Amino acid sequence: MDVIVIGGGIVGVATAYQLRAAGHRVCVVERHATVAQGATYGQGGTVLPTPLDVWFGPTFMASRHTAKNGVISKTGFNGPARQFVKQLAALQDPEAFGRQYARLRPLIELSRETMADMEARFGLEYEQANGLLYLVRSAQEWEQTQPALGLLRQYEVPHHVLSPAECAAFEHSVPTDPAFAGGVLFDHERTANCPLFAKLVKQTLDTEGSVQFMFGCEVSAIRLEGQRAAVELAPRPGAAPRSREVDVIHADAVVVAGGYGSLALLERLGLRLPLHPLRVHNLVAPIAHEECAPHVAIVDSVKRIAISRMNHRLRIAGGAVLQSAAQIDKPLGEALTKEALALLGQATHDWIPGAARISAALPWEGVKLLSPDGLPVIGNVLHPRLFVNVGLGPAGWGLACGSGKLIADLITGGTPDVPADTLAALRADRFQ
Structure with missing residues (x-):
């Protein structure tokens, strides 16, 4: 055909x-x-989603404070935008979250098999790197991640639940001060360069x-x-x-x-x-100090900010802005853009201080579609x-x-x- x-x-x-x-x-x-x-062009490095970073569920937009959930809600929401948020909020219920992830999981596994076949067939090299370390800040947020951890056990996804001290021992760039709740390590999940x-x-x-x-x-x-x-x-x-x-x-x-x-x-x-348009941002920053750079990708699992290394640079992706669909074709505005990029810079400072030269980072902004389920x-x-x-x-x-x-x-x-x-x-x- x-x-x-x-x-x-x-x-x-x-x-x-x-x-x-x-x-x-x-x-x-x-x-x-x-x-x-x-x-x-601006895709984050994470290749396949886990229950900890799908854009729905108990940790997604669970807080109205942008500093906590990593999603900036622009004022002036219209009816469709409010309805969209309401529908996504229904999936914060652990049982609803589990049912929806169960529907997505076969697509994840089919994608894994399909990519493996393509790599083997053509010997593709696109800056692949193994290892994802998801980090959680507060005890309350750690509690919100429990349904996702339950799904990892249910589907026998290889992972390791780590204490803060174990996170820092595994990844030297992560500081234990200020204190955080813990992390989840995926040895075999990957990051890679999507445009490449x-x-x-x-x-x-x-x-x-x-x-x-x-x-x-x-x-x-x-x-x-x-x-x-x-x-x-x-x-x-x-x-x-x-x-x-x-x-x-x-x-x-x-x-x-x-x-x-x-x-x-x-x-x-x-x-x-x-489907609702979602503005997302990223920063590509040169590594400031090699001894501070992570050797695996770091993901803030509540703010959904991913930090992955690609050669001598770090890609920091996230900083989502949710607004009325009617506004998506207009420039975001300097203040909101700065706020979104500041989320990325702050996450980098919090989790891998000294690793990136944020002042020299190249910013990017794009639009992705998110469905209400x-x-x-x-x-x-x-x-x-x-x-x-x-x-x-x-x-x-x-x-x-x-x-x-x-x-x-x-x-x-x-x-x-x-x-x-x-x-x-x-x-x-x-x-x-």
Whole structure:
């Protein structure tokens, strides 16, 4: 089949790879000049999410104080934004959290297997590093993490619960003063460079000549015609005047994997997904003192700030800002940007003091989509030939490899490698 993938971020590239592996002819349409230039460019290093850092559950937005939960809520919330927060708050109940994570876990494991296959097949090297140390500040926050620790035991996920002294003994950069509650070590979970991974996968597809990439092209509309589909391309900026004919690319199927930009395309077709845009930030800072730098990634499990080392620099990701969707296309404002970046700088100072030169750090801001039930939207919508792969959120970019495999299975007509209840929980019609 001929398949068009809208979006050249990690989700679009991973989907294109899986579609090509399934024998389809693929065209990726991306508005930027190359892959991994949007939200993918600023991805945190954590490859796959654990129960401690999924963006829902007992520790997510459990406090209204931004200094405690790591999410800044901009004033001026409208009804949809308040409703979104209310729906996510329902998953703070430990039983609801456990049920929802159980639905997500098969996608996590499928992603792990899919990535391992890709690495083995092509020998990809994208700054992978083993080891994640999740740290918790207060006794109250430690209590809030107990449902997540219960899920780790339930699913027999290899991990070690550490006292503050054991954390400091394992990771010399973590100070024991001021006191904190404890930590959880994952020996085998990884961090890696997501933009580099996306570019390497693109290179393998270029080498095989199996996938066409159309850069600098923006999709203005999707057409659904009988048993086929098509996309309309907007005129390129600065293009010479031309006839009123619209550039149209026809295909047997279309996959919408364009992140935040996907929402408007789907709304024009009559599908309004209740996904909420979330501004996230990161800092890439040079290492100030080698003896202070961590040898494993550090994650503030309540503020959801991840600090991962990549060669001679540290990537500090998090600093989320939640606001009305109507405001997301406008500049955030200097004060809020400073507040978000200050969260990242403070977390670095608290957990690995002296390790990073924050004054020389390069900031980044982008938009990711978060669903009101914490799960992505993956599957067929509106028409037999239209598919979506969006809303994977900030936790774990490796999920894109599993979601791409699901999409390829659905388009090919094969049986997806996840249970039926997981597949149903990922479908768009769950919101109806």
